[in-house]
Amino acid sequence: MRGMDDVVDYLLEGDPSIRWQVLRDLTDASAAEVAAERARVAHEGWGARLLGEQAADGRWDGGTYRPGWVDEDRPFFDAWTATHFSLQQLRDFGVDPADPAVMRAIELVRENVRWDHDGQRFFDGEVEPCINGIALAVGAYFGQQVTPIVDTILGGRLADGGWNCWDEDGTSRSSFHSTICVLEGLWAWEQATGGTDASRAARLAAEEYLLERSLMNRKSDGTLIDPRFAMASYPPRWYYDVPRALDYFRQTRSADDPRFAPPLALLRSKRLPMGLWPLELTHEGPTLFSFEREGEGFPSRWVTLRALRVLRWAEASGA
Template sequence: MDVVAWLLDSDPALRWQVLADLTDAPQDEVAAERARVATTGWGAHLLAEQADDGRWDGGIYRPGWVDESRPFFDAWTATHFALQQLADLGLDPASPQAERALGLVREHVRWEHEGEPFFDGEVEPCINGVALRTAGYFEQDASPMVSTLLAGRLPDGGWNCWAEHGASVSSFHSTVCVVEGLLAWERAGHDEPDVREARLSGEEYLLDRGLFRRRSDGTVADPRMTMLSYPVRWYHDVLRGLEHFRLADRRDPRLAEAVELVRGKADERGLWTLELHHEGPTLLDLGEGEGFPSRWVTLRALRVLRWWDGGPG
């Protein structure tokens, strides 16, 4: 099976990343395909869902409606996760569509917590980590959010969204969100020693645990972390961790087990399955189902393996 051809038979948001990361296509070809994200398919659909008040589905982290029958529920339709998805799709930050969408967010969107501007951040590090990654990707000023994250690091080097309620041990989920955000902030041109030091300490937290094991006894911290998912939302899994270290270009022998775990999940055709779907309402149907081959998971796995197998350089 021609896996690359199968991947290219898709939406512009996926096609441009395949061209860039797996085929080394000319930059003008990649740029032309990426430009279509704003006007065609998933990207255009998601942009069209934004209201004039800058929000998606009437809310910031949760939608404007509440399911009273469920005391806690996941919904991926509000502004926070819509922006995360637009960054995943690779919407060009310099496009007029991105500038309009982010302008509306800056002007209107305030966190429900205490009315802080969106890019000033909230209180929970997992939320701020995802929002900082959005800010870095779309080149937005998020200095207050960075300060909040730096102040919230725990003694073991990572972060935990329950720290304000007494948690003293970091969480895989919170930590991966934060290190992604800090890396995006650095890549946006903020070469600040304290930010880099915090990111490296969070990475050490993940590396010391091989991305999915308890440090205390080496057992699997949560079997779901060994399952491949997309979109990842706020959840950690081995492929999400490896994608982060690929972007950071930090090869470390402690990643080897996670790499081989991912490599071993390919089927006889060279495709990877969506093993875990994070339930909840969405604004975007990516056309993929749990238990079936996934273009998104396959792309992400292949580019991680290409990076890892390429060696230093």
């Protein structure tokens, strides 16, 4: 197995969007080194390329949630090229919100982009919690006023503590997919604004919803809910998986909670002999371009970065 230094060197051969996060999360690099590498994201590699795909009207690929060429009669057609998922990806890349090129891109979105069905402004959100969770995370990250999204999210909580995009009357079971999207959004908003008692209570209740199920299992019999939950994907889009959940929890809790033991064991079991982690699942749909050199089953810098920073968090707590 490669030593840690070799793995870090391999990760640092990747795109600036990966390199700056490796420096921040896996090395003892100074804040100045991290900031200098992060500053490259908007102007080199994937970050610059994605920013360059934005049109003068503020949109990516002619649409807000789905690209302009998608037939609205195909509601389950996933395409990852429109504005919503492009903004999610820019946040994941970690582009500096204070970079003038980024500020201009977000200004175009704020002033021009509307949701496809009812015409609300993008940063006011829409109705489905999985979509609103991502939009909330994006808006908070880029310093936008997103209180209307928070209000909509808090009003849509289900009795078991989470959210479900398919709920129509408040009686559905929560969805892991919807709940992780909302959790990421609420956490980002709390970090940006301090949050409220209501938002913190909702976030903690939703975290418990996932933890009570070991991040992947049915509460009733302990069996795996969905095989995809145990598979590392990138980019995750609106989909849930255990590595995504662990990457969220490393920011919000200590790993000494014994309920983290099963998902952490799963993550450790996926490590390849050379010390890297593979991409196990790609969510199908058109993309503007690929963020992985190779496909499923091959080592992934993104998955490895996320796995290593999760394990660093876990080992700091003795987990």
